[in-house]
Amino acid sequence: MTEKKTPLLDELEKGKWPSFVTEMKRAAVKSESAGELLQVLERSYVEHRGHWKHGGIVGVRGYGGGVIGRYVDEPETYPNVAEFHTVRINQPSGFFYNTKTLRTICDIWEKYGSRLTNMHGSTGDVILLGCKTEDIQPIFDEYSEAGFDLGGSGSCLRTTNCCVGPGRCEFACYDTLEACYNITNEFMDELHRPMWPYKSKIKFSGCANDCTGAIARSDISVIGTWRDSIQFDQAAVKEYAAKNFDIQGLVCDKCPTKCLTYNSQAQELSVVAEDCTRCMHCINMMPKAIKAGKEKGASILIGGKSTIVQSAFMSSVVVPFMKMEVESDFEEFKDLVRRIWDWWDENGKSRERLGELIYRVGMGKFLRECEIPAVPQQVFRPRANPYVFWQQDDLDKSGTALDGSKL
Amino acid sequence: MTEKKTPLLDELEKGKWPSFVTEMKRAAVKSESAGELLQVLERSYVEHRGHWKHGGIVGVRGYGGGVIGRYVDEPETYPNVAEFHTVRINQPSGFFYNTKTLRTICDIWEKYGSRLTNMHGSTGDVILLGCKTEDIQPIFDEYSEAGFDLGGSGSCLRTTNCCVGPGRCEFACYDTLEACYNITNEFMDELHRPMWPYKSKIKFSGCANDCTGAIARSDISVIGTWRDSIQFDQAAVKEYAAKNFDIQGLVCDKCPTKCLTYNSQAQELSVVAEDCTRCMHCINMMPKAIKAGKEKGASILIGGKSTIVQSAFMSSVVVPFMKMEVESDFEEFKDLVRRIWDWWDENGKSRERLGELIYRVGMGKFLRECEIPAVPQQVFRPRANPYVFWQQDDLDKSGTALDGSKL
């Protein structure tokens, strides 16, 4: 298949890091499109430019997204990748797989596609990289039959994503895997039928280490936390001390609020719980000895996104603490995001992400209209200007003649 | 004179802080306008509103500013303050006076005005508070004769201002008094004949304590500093130690860069000079033992102003270090501000302060067009977005077809 030479790409088969070129060549053994893709890429390496175009809308019946249309710019030269679309398959929570499921993915893709995938896309999907327009519906049909569904693309709820959480992490403050699964299922319509001003993303991290990068990468960032005090196992503290672990220097001195004290005599830790910001540092350093509090839940932060158009935004706190209970079906969270999306849908301009909208119209208006109480946790610091929008109805206007007449 | 009652204001003659009401009453003994001013003010206290209007342009021949026109809103009721203008007299550097000069100010004002003044206005002027239109020119003529000049108002260089500096402060890193005097004299035309988009202010502080509030209150902030290392008098350090002054806790622990070390054994201080940011803290705490470096000068910061219109701005560094030498007549500084004002004058919109203009068009453009080198000291941190305006002339455009044709 790959008779044509790829001298530049071949260079990238050397070195210790696993090679995507090798992977492309493996795919190309049985896939003509993968073979041509290598040629197109080699040419890009020579010319320092890409050769792909976006184009007409491609998709499956009943959905508005999930497929990214892509065409090579010289279809005559590269007929096998003239159409080379991407299909996004919604991944299982936490990227957990059994081999049967993975093999099913491979088997179907082998029938129709380039044999190339991304495991996974940057949002979280299984990315099936490169197929023809005519095959899109059959591909979907077969995957659907096998228990898979498409992920998001376009102005919709995008594929949600979560950290490994309680599946394998002692730090998880809520069930990220179940939250992601349950909430994704709740919002199937929002995921599959784009109808908003722009895309919206949710990421679930079990604690403030934020292993999904939610705060930077999702409009709605759900970050596990707790409301009471961190807990100590003082026997385990002593074990760390016995191993000459520098508790004072590496743990206490780096506590951002200096609320953690090490008594080196007694070899015991103590904390001023109300001053702890639950940053996770001490827990990270001494997982055997320090644990999160008992009253667990999550902070909800809103507005994260990358650079286009108004600059990158990080999410910021809107609900400092919310219970994320499987038992109550995450109702409080679902209600909240519904209110927020409705508001955004009503007020947002085309291609305006949630964070940009809040910035444009003001956090105060956002909170008021979404019925979220204002609390000091929402800001690093209060406003520096005195330009308050007063609710005119709350004022005593009896003496104010607004028509210009003297008072 | 003040037959009329002022029960609310009378309340403000009580208490330990010196009373402006008492001052107004003293003036009112011989000044009818001061008497009426008391009435107007009492009425404001009753009604919770002001009674002053701005109005037509008032001024003196040859100048475009220096006088603030003011009229009461009910001239029939208050004929003596129907016209009640303010004259701004440029103060001597550092607010130093001999009593002869002060008495001259009083004597002339007694002849024409309300007998009321502000010592001083918030920008720095001697504020002569309240006179009639017809008296403005004679007032100016007499003050001028006696060696005074008007300060600024309108879209001009405003009255400059400086800290006490070498006159009485061991911290002064350049001669603030002379700089203020010399530079004010250089820019008489800019001060007296408004011609810019808006006002521009300069304040001179002898060190980073910034006792004029320059960084917050002036478009051009000249803040004394040094380029080499702070100096110690170790004998004096020992004296502080002997008095049980907590050198470690109150000085070293609060050094922002932790570059200052106290050897409590030897009772000696040492510094990593290249890490010192010259914040003044240690010098403030131990003025007998720690001194600024020998190579003194100033940092020039640009753009400070208060809230109207785009929010308050603080000045930011444009020239990290400049010699401020009396001998060279402050030439480097004068050249710099001329370039900056010219650029502002050319590019600024009406009522756009320098800081707002720089924000609008970009710091990079400002630096480039004012021929100021870009250095990392100008920013806390570099840009977080990749939206660089590339100078197209520096690029290799030979392969770029800008007319839309294929490359």
Added chain:
Amino acid sequence: MAKLDQGPPNYKEMLPPIIKENYGKWQYHEIPQPGVLKHVAESGAALYSVRVGSPRLVSIDFIRDICNLADQYCDGHLRFTTRNNVEFLVSDEAKLKELLETLSAQGYAVGGTGASISNIIHTQGWVHCHTPATDASGVVKAVMDDLYEYFESMKLPAKLKMGLACCLNMCGSTHCSDIGIVGVHRTPPRIDHEKLRKTTEIPTLVASCPTGAIRPDPKNKSVVVNEDKCMYCGNCYTMSPAMEIYDPRNDGIAILIGGKVSNARTAPSFSRMVIPFLPNNPPRWPEVTEAIRSIIELWIANAHKGERLGEWIERIGWEKFFSLSGLPFSEMLIDDYIFARETFRTAAGFKY
């Protein structure tokens, strides 16, 4: 004819001999007692400066009084500070005690040095300006009376610098003060269409509104204000007398705290709004004096030695300040202007 452009009086003529002799040669200073600075020069000479509070709005009688004192104790030399206090410059130590006694006898306020509250930088208010939302001198008098103990002593954790501005123009430079007292309007301007037609250039007026709330109304040869967009800055009133914005029932005072301008330890910082509105209640503005006193007492009780008000709050966190102070938090305090974004808590770490 008046001489033009002769510039301010030459400061050199104002300096007392001790300063001329030791100009730029000062070695250190001490504060022997509140209100008295002792500066010692390399030559060994010592200059005593006695700081006296001033209402700033003073009669020429006041100026003549202090001139008399300066003649008597300072060989005719004195100065004012950048905070409008008077400083008597005493070069003869013998005269220091006498001066202090005289000042005390005559009821002058001596203090404002070191870890104290000095005078409040302030503005014109109802005395002379046309846009005030509150008075200046009156509020200052009420607050300084209330806090006088902290002016005449040096028992605060650090210096406390206050500013007052009677409207959002902020002539009092309250934007970087430990405590800023700002007069605020809360209702949109009222348009006097007739006056507007006579006095105002409409495009300039329209351009002056920072939020774009003013639209031209060509039919009416006037303008309309979109009241939802107005945040009552009064900039339009500065541009046009036909846009009156004062409103006795709704004007009042906002409190912003935690700013500073010195670079000592921490970078200069803006003051932050903690109370969006207190009523104008002359002559003594009790709501304002009480609010300020509570904040100061909280600071005294909790700050480390040497910690400015804002430095303390930044250390404990603004959310903690609100819980300690009991001040109500509301969306009014959340920034929604141009640079709002940097104030949002883009982090999962905070105190409850």
Added chain:
Amino acid sequence: MAKLDQGPPNYKEMLPPIIKENYGKWQYHEIPQPGVLKHVAESGAALYSVRVGSPRLVSIDFIRDICNLADQYCDGHLRFTTRNNVEFLVSDEAKLKELLETLSAQGYAVGGTGASISNIIHTQGWVHCHTPATDASGVVKAVMDDLYEYFESMKLPAKLKMGLACCLNMCGSTHCSDIGIVGVHRTPPRIDHEKLRKTTEIPTLVASCPTGAIRPDPKNKSVVVNEDKCMYCGNCYTMSPAMEIYDPRNDGIAILIGGKVSNARTAPSFSRMVIPFLPNNPPRWPEVTEAIRSIIELWIANAHKGERLGEWIERIGWEKFFSLSGLPFSEMLIDDYIFARETFRTAAGFKY
């Protein structure tokens, strides 16, 4: 007919028995060696996760290979990480050593745990996207080859998280990475007027430009670009295929550093530009790999233990970073976009 809206496969069916049994009951973890995590549950059960680097762009053959390994050593269970690595989930300690040996024999890359460099989050590049200014997989391969020693060991001061995005859309989320590699265009879009007339809604296109550089040109039924206002973001090209922006001679890579997303110790922070441009030099992008290596080595040499790249730079100051690194500073690195102001040094304190 396909079933609609059935949602993703249920993760519960994917979990190995040890996880089902100890779900939410994990007690602590250790990293016995680079690339191996040991999680111990309250029950005493221990799960070993072996992390293997992946090129992410993989063939189904690769997936089948790892399935075979998972069948052999993990009872058919594995997962991927949020950074696209593979994790073999070994519940039987006996099989751990065997697995590691097999992986080593077959040339898999084991590592990426603890204080190491893990995989680089990245994007499509020249492989599949239409707006790239550089390739993704190729640059990642070149950089990871060069830094491989830091993947397979844990000798860094702290974790180092890298991201690559092939254009300013930043799908690789480089904006909060320790090191972000971003493809940048540097010349304005080239308008294909004919195509534009056929494909593009002009008002939408005009609205898409963040700097207002695009004006309608009604005469020509097309648009004009004010090149002085364009900062080459490519947003117009996303909106219209008639606005081609790639430019082989001038496209390349910018390096942004010092960001993070975790809340540990310090708040999440954006990455900051330290190198505005490096050329596209495939296949190995030597300028890029060298620049990154120098930054990392400087960090290793100077940071405190446990200090992320950005935490180190914030401690010493960015001006100091520039003097230590010798990287040239220029106005390109000074922000001039919407939130520029907060980056200006509004303080007199800095290092030379």
